[in-house]
Amino acid sequence: MTLATAEQSAFPVSDIDPFSKEYLGDPYPYHEQLREAGPIVWLRKWDCWATGRHKEMNDVLADPQTFSSSAGIGIANFNNEKPWRPPSLLLESDPPEHTRRRAVVGKVLSAGNLRRLKADFEVAAEALVERILEKRQIEAVRDIAEPYILKVFPDAVGIGKSGRENLIPYGSAVFNAFGPQNDIYRESMRGIEPVSEWIMSNCRRENLRPGGLGSEVYDAVDTGEVPPDEAPILVRSFLSAGIDTTVHSIGNALWCFATHPDQWKKLCANPGLVRSAFLEAVRFESPFQTYFRTSTRDTSIAGVPIANNQKLFLSAGSANRDPRRWERPDVFDIERQNLGHMGFGAGIHGCIGQMIARLETEVLFTAMARRIASIAIAGPATHRLNNVLRGLDTLPLTVTAQ
């Protein structure tokens, strides 16, 4: 449903298309336009409301009763149209079901479980750094980000070794499907059926290593905390949300360091900064840029009336550089107080996997900072366009040993 034209025109209206190749290739000038147009803006192209400001995004995420996730966190409105796959039982659900499921998954991803994984991550990171130093000239997405995550994360979940290459196209398709059915979406959906079948087969109990994170979800079936039919879809959440996001966060962070050599030197001199350095990279170049909510009643934001069942486009990438919230927002500063950024979301759907993502990346960057003195760009970096993710396809680098 579109608003009546007269009513709409009393509020900022924008022709920005956040799913165009121009926007996705370089979103930052568009973010600024969106933020400066107003706290809430009508996107004419997609007949939906949008905000690029930190405060309004935070307000929306803090009120899940009014701004629901169960109608989909992409542009498709599941109240009006059929989702392409059974919706996520976490990301695309509301309380009370969401609360119950999140408690179970929170236990599986508990600090105790993560502590047990750290030693394996360290072994993988050390071996990777060794290989990088032998090569010196590397392509960081294929030599660091993808092999590291495709080793440590599926190992942690308890997925077999063969077929892991399916995880990247699956993640790409899942995130592209949060956008409209444009060329980028169609390209990533080509040949997706066997990939989806591989994913669902690896979410079955008999294919998960006992003791892994996936099989712990099934342990919650035995205790009656999770209905049996929910378990494979909950395991699927790990595989959908835990690969591309983290691969991109590593590629983006390496790009930040290569283009800000002083910040890499600072990290090498003080490895204790690794936690805030990674969070700053997620603020500065957010991998998960865009998601939606759907209004559940007539309401208003910043004085703008929002009708029931309207989609709201939320730009985390823009909120993370909103000058109303951040000093020098366009500066990559690993010592910044960056708590409260939207790179991992906020409120009840805030990323439940962020502790494992942070552990994976902190271990990797600690190992790199110990052995690698400098990281320099060695050729043009290219982006892998995705409707809602921001990440690199290629990042040629030269690395120098300490």
Ligand code: HEM
């Ligand atoms: C740097 C890497 C990551 C980034 C940037 C990221 C980002 C996000 C964001 C922004 C949300 C909130 C979306 C919303 O509110 O609609 C989210 C939710 C979620 N993430 Fe992550 N994520 C990352 C890694 C992971 C990993 C490794 C896992 C798997 C364990 C994971 C699993 C999830 C799940 C299951 C949710 C839904 C939580 C809920 O609805 O309660 N994420 N993530």
